Amino acid sequence: MTYVRNYGRQDLFITFTCNPKWVEITCEFYPGQQPAQRHELLARVFQLKLAKLMSLIKKGQILGPVKCDMYTVECQKRGNPHAHILIWLATKINSNDVDAIISAEIPNPVIDHELYDIVSMNMIH
Numbered sequence: 448m449t450y451v452r453n454y455g456r457q458d459l460f461i462t463f464t465c466n467p468k469w470v471e472i473t474c475e476f477y478p479g480q481q482p483a484q485r486h487e488l489l490a491r492v493f494q495l496k497l498a499k500l501m502s503l504i505k506k507g508q509i510l511g512p513v514k515c516d517m518y519t520v521e522c523q524k525r526g527n528p529h530a531h532i533l534i535w536l537a538t539k540i541n542s543n544d545v546d547a548i549i550s551a552e553i554p555n556p557v558i559d560h561e562l563y564d565i566v567s568m569n570m571i572h
Contacts, residue, residue, distance in 0.1 A: 453515075455535070457533040457535050458539060459510065460533060462531060463532060464523075464527065465489055465493040469492060471492045482526075489526070493528045504534065511536060511537065512538065513535065513537065514535040514536065516533065
């Protein structure tokens with residue numbers, strides 16, 4: 448409540464999820480090993496990537512100047528960590544600004560097959 452009292456309602460709610468298929472994780476597996484057997488590795492790689500993301504956000508390199516941020520990390524039922532991130536921007540954005548950088552559509556495989564494969568493999572479940 449202190450954040451809301453001081454900064455108003457957050458501008459963005461972002462979820463950042465660990466992908467057990469990240470190459471930084473899979474390259475450390477022994478033959479036949481599964482992500483569920485290396486929770487410490489998933490947690491460490493996730494923490495490094497989250498720190499990098501937050502650094503880019505705080506420096507204003509992704510969304511513009513940031514007034515305030517906060518996040519919490521939780522583990523999903525399969526053990527993969529994910530973060531819930533709240534961002535307060537110095538310059539307010541509207542839905543048109545968000546729509547200009549975020550897409551919730553599956554790419555056309557004829558136009559961009561590589562992007563279609565990435566989205567299909569990682570974003571659809």
